[in-house]
Amino acid sequence: MSEGLSVIQAVLREQRTELLDAWVQAQLAAPGVRTDLISESELRVESDRFLTALAIAVTESSTADTSGPAWDAIREQLTNLSRTRATRGFTPTETATFVFSFKEPLFGKLPDGAAIWAATQLIDNLGLFTAEAYLRTREDVIRRQQDELIELSTPVVKLWQGVVALPLIGTLDSARTQVVMESLLQKIVETDSAIAIIDITGVPTVDTMVAQHLLKAVTAARLMGADCIISGIRPLIAQTIVHLGLDLSEVTTKSSLADAVTVALERTGHQIVRRKAPVATAE
Amino acid sequence: MDRVNRIPILKLGHLLLVSIQVDMHDRMALALQEDLAERIAETGARGVLIDISGLEFIDSFIGRMLSDIAGIARVLDADTVVVGMRPVVAITLVDLGLTLPGVRTALTVERGMAMLPAPTVDEDPGDEEAETAGP
């Protein structure tokens, strides 16, 4: 073990109570302390647990490299702490301050030299880890929300026996298009539909990637034994498709969803006829 | 050993039915291609239906085998329909760059059968000729 670490170990063992008090005070005195989000007693419990885990880690570890197995327990605690704070509404800085605020009380107890350097390295590493753990939590939340949003925005509906429709609304990005197309193909199998209508009336614009995903879906559907009809292509999108040099010659396109439905029903052997003259409506 | 690993080919009237239920290795795929060519010639089959709903993935080798079977069958005057490709398999094939041109597809065995000549021997004298003569 390095000389610095053994000094820190001794301080943690012999002056633990003073350290804990000083640290909790430091945290409460720090600018932007969130006593509205966390109580003093909770802070004390967390700090106490951190000191316990730290004392074990510096005893078992020979370096200030906090990625080793000796630091597993402390990293787990910091991950949990970051997660809790991220969901409670702490900022990344406020969350990482938990670790960084320990510098002042700890440095006060250390002799100059190797011990200070070891402590700096150690706390910096743990502080950065905490910030990263915070970000990971946020990223998880964002990813989950994205997934949910995509799920919500992909209503593949069964129009008729053997015909499904996917009315797309809003901006399509690459990721969403991919997921949407997957659920369309899945629905084709589930409903045994040989015809699928992709209606893009509600899509303001498409880029190359999105157009390519659409075409891939059409090809994939064909491999499965289903035909796709794309309807509701706006003039602007039609221009984009031509300018991008995309080949839609193999795909049935219709300007309106109504036309697409008619074609789909015809192909499945149905016919739409008016039984009698329409009832006059009051204009 | 090789015998055991062959995929069975069922004959139903003028149709040959194959259901691939396991992921094939390359030799199995080649054996199936050979067997099918022989059986089409031998039975004068008019249609071949290949059910691939059991396949969890199709790489370029298996993809090429499906195309080849369709091509060989066409030369031997039989239609081929590949049925039951899973969505994820289809997506993967497209990304891989394989679109199996010339291969007819259907969602289910039922739909695939409807695309092929009726399996029962009908009154058409042309068919009877095919039964006895063969190429």
Added chain:
Amino acid sequence: MRARHRVRELAQQAGLRLVDQTKFVTAVSELARNTIIHGGGGRLRAGLLLDGARQGVYATFEDDGPGIPDVQMALTDGFSTGTGLGLGFGGARRLVNDFDVRDNPTGGTIVRVATWR
């Protein structure tokens, strides 16, 4: 075949979506065949990856074959020195997130592919 099952298991463990699992297994199958045909057989290693919160799965193929004279060329669709359709390399690359080809210092080629959740 057993390798494909093992790779499928790993892809599941990494938490990949079914479509990404399928793409990865297909890519491995393509590359395994490449290794056998062009590299005269070789070694396949596969495992899980962890980078921060991201999880992934990787596979490396190492052979002692003649190596690839022009990697860029080999990645082009339609290019083939063997009996395939010439989609093996370029196709496999489209099925994974990371694709890396390099010369094996001891001769031959190392191909590494990875897909992230």
